[in-house]
Each structure stands twice: as structure tokens, then as C-alpha cells.
């Protein structure tokens with residue numbers, strides 16, 4: 001950077017680093033590479049015709065709402081629709097607690113600005129969603145990392161932290177089919193966590209973009225619904241949802257359901273961010289979804305991703321050398337590999353790119369800097385044939401790295 005600008009970048013912004021995933025996405029745009037790196041939905045499932053019809057309807061039935069500035073809180077009919085979805089999930093939230101955001105990513109950004117002072121403690125699962133760490137880079141929190149296992153967040157470990165005096169501003173948790181590991185917070189732990197939140201006055205930010213992508217059993221009840229069950233309303237939990245995984249991420253439409261006590265402050269912050277989430281995208285989302293599109297569309301997504309998850313699990317079972325472990329997610333878009341201690345996933349990525357396959361090394365999902373021997377694989381975006389081929393390529397990359405080490 002030249003002298004004019006170098007001394008002028010704000011302290012918070014000067015420390016920002018580019019996302020390992022965004023950088024990788026540029027590389028994997030080359031067609032010879034099979035990419036398990038991104039978190040992209042399968043494009044062949046985008047309901048293009050329904051969205052085209054919705055855009056026409058929106059322009060004919062509600063041209064002003066579609067093209068004019070709108071309320072910061074969001075487009076009224078869309079907020080009502082979201083409220084009905086949340087009611088179905090067991091939440092007692094009213095429409096005046098729903099803020100429409102530009103994807104749930106903007107919800108994370110707003111929450112960071114609202115609740116994090118530099119140096120303030122924030123509890124996160126480790127590993128956690130890289131995009132949240134990025135959103136909060138300029139807030140410079142002090143992360144308290146809570147371990148996770150097959151059943152999600154280790155609630156007993158969190159309880160020990162709280163009992164020892166830790167007082168995080170909030171706990172951030174991806175409660176279903178977590179990004180990056182694919183694990184889900186077990187029902188019993190959910191109840192314990194909500195009780196813990198009540199006992200220690202701990203706010204929880206529940207990020208739930210994947211909850212509807214379940215391939216076994218049923219939709220898991222969100223923490224936000226258990227919070228409502230205990231208190232009759234949203235008290236401890238701020239709940240984030242999105243249309244990105246169920247409809248199309250290009251719309252950039254998500255929502256924040258927040259306790260009444262902080263709702264108006266979130267809205268005031270958002271006024272300064274963007275005045276309002278794009279009116280056109282909101283109207284389109286509403287007209288596409290108002291007659292139950294998501295209920296018809298979600299089973300199609302689940303069926304395809306279920307097949308792809310199974311294909312990846314089968315291929316891993318067939319091809320992975322001994323000593324490598326992986327999660328078996330019951331939904332979502334990712335699974336998580338752990339290489340033997342001492343292996344370096346970043347080094348493996350070089351061999352993997354040579355072999356024509358990409359993944360995301362796991363270290364960047366770890367605020368503590370651990371996890372050098374871990375990696376995230378996406379199974380939603382590649383065909384079963386590509387998954388089969390890509391896992392074979394990955395296995396040969398591991399062998400190439402091992403022979404280099406020998």
C-alpha cells in the first residue's frame with residue numbers, strides 16, 4: 001500500500017485477513033479441479049422458474065414495495081411469513097421481533113457491532129464458522145473457545161468456564177449440522193445449555209442455516225424454541241435464519257429474531273449499515289415463498305444432498321488410509337476430517353491441488369490457531385461421480401504427502 005493510505009487504515013480494519021475459503025474459491029474456478037472447498041448449494045436445484053414467476057408477480061402486484069426504499073426492519077409481508085415459519089419451529093416470536101437482513105452474515109455483523117467491545121470475551125465453539133470470525137475481526141473480541149464433539153458443543157466444558165468466573169458477552173453456536181464439522185448439538189445438551197443460560201444470564205446467538213437440511217430423523221428443535229418454552233418468549237437467544245441454503249444465496253435474504261430488549265438497538269444499527277435490505281430481493285423472496293415453495297422444495301434438496309453425503313461417506317470408507325477419522329453428519333453440507341497428529345492439512349492442500357481436488361484446511365476455523373491436522377469437505381456442490389473421483393484424488397494426495405515425509 002502506498003504512503004498516502006498506509007497510515008490511514010483504522011486499527012480494527014488493519015488487522016483484517018482475507019478468508020482462506022474466498023481465496024480458494026478463486027483457485028477452484030479452474031474446471032480441472034474438483035472442489036470440496038466452498039459451501040455452495042447445488043445450482044441445478046435453484047428454483048429458477050418459480051423465482052422468475054415471483055419477480056413478475058412482485059412487479060405487478062407490489063411495484064412500490066419492490067422498487068422503493070423500505071423499512072429498515074424489512075418488508076412487512078416477508079416478516080410475517082418468517083414469523084409463521086418460526087412459530088412452526090416452536091418459537092413464540094412476533095413479527096415486531098423479526099429483522100430482515102442481507103443474509104445471516106449481516107445478522108452476525110450487526111450482533112458483533114452491538115455486543116462486542118475490543119477485548120471483550122465471546123464464547124465460540126472450536127472449530128467454528130469462519131465467516132463469523134471474519135465479521136467480528138474489527139470488533140477484536142477475546143475468544144473463549146469451547147470444544148465440540150460428536151454431540152456438538154461440550155456444554156459441561158462451558159459450564160466449568162462459567163463456574164470459574166468467565167462472563168462472555170454471548171455464546172455463538174451453530175446448533176445443527178455445524179459449519180465446519182457437520183455435528184449437531186444433542187437434544188439433552190440443548191436443554192442443559194438453555195438452563196445454563198438462565199442460571200448465568202448468558203446470551204446465546206444461535207445460527208441455524210442448515211437445520212432444514214436433515215437426512216435422517218426430523219427437524220431438530222432450535223435452542224430459541226427451548227428458550228421460549230422456558231420463558232414464554234425469546235429471552236436469552238438471538239436466532240439467525242436464512243434463505244441461502246433453501247432457496248438461493250444470491251438473494252441475500254436472512255433474518256434475525258431477537259429478544260424485545262435489544263430489537264430496537266439492532267434496527268438503529270442497521271439504519272446506518274444499509275437503510276434497508278434490498279427491497280427487490282425481499283419482495284422476490286416473499287412472492288416466491290408465500291404459497292409454500294419451501295415446503296415443496298426442501299425435500300428435493302434433502303434427497304439430493306442425502307445421496308451426495310452417502311456417496312462421500314462410502315468413498316472415504318473405501319479410499320482413506322488408516323489413521324484418518326471423519327464425522328458422519330446427519331444433515332447439512334459438510335463433513336470434517338482429522339488427519340493423524342503431526343500432519344499438516346495446508347501442506348496436503350498443495351498436493352491435493354496438484355491432484356485436482358480442493359478442500360479447506362481446518363486451522364482457519366480455529367480461533368486458537370489449533371487444528372493444523374484438520375480439514376473441511378463439502379458434499380452438496382459436487383455430483384456423486386465427482387465425489388467418487390475427488391475422494392480418490394484426495395487419497396492419492398495423502399499418499400504423495402506421506403511419501404514426501406518419509
Ligand SMILES: Cc1ncc(COP(=O)(O)O)c(C=O)c1O
Nearest residue numbers: 039103104105129179242244254
Ligand atoms: C454457519 C453459517 N452462518 C452464516 C452463513 C452466511 O449465510 P448467508 O448466505 O445467509 O449470509 C453461513 C454460510 O455459509 C454459515 O455456514
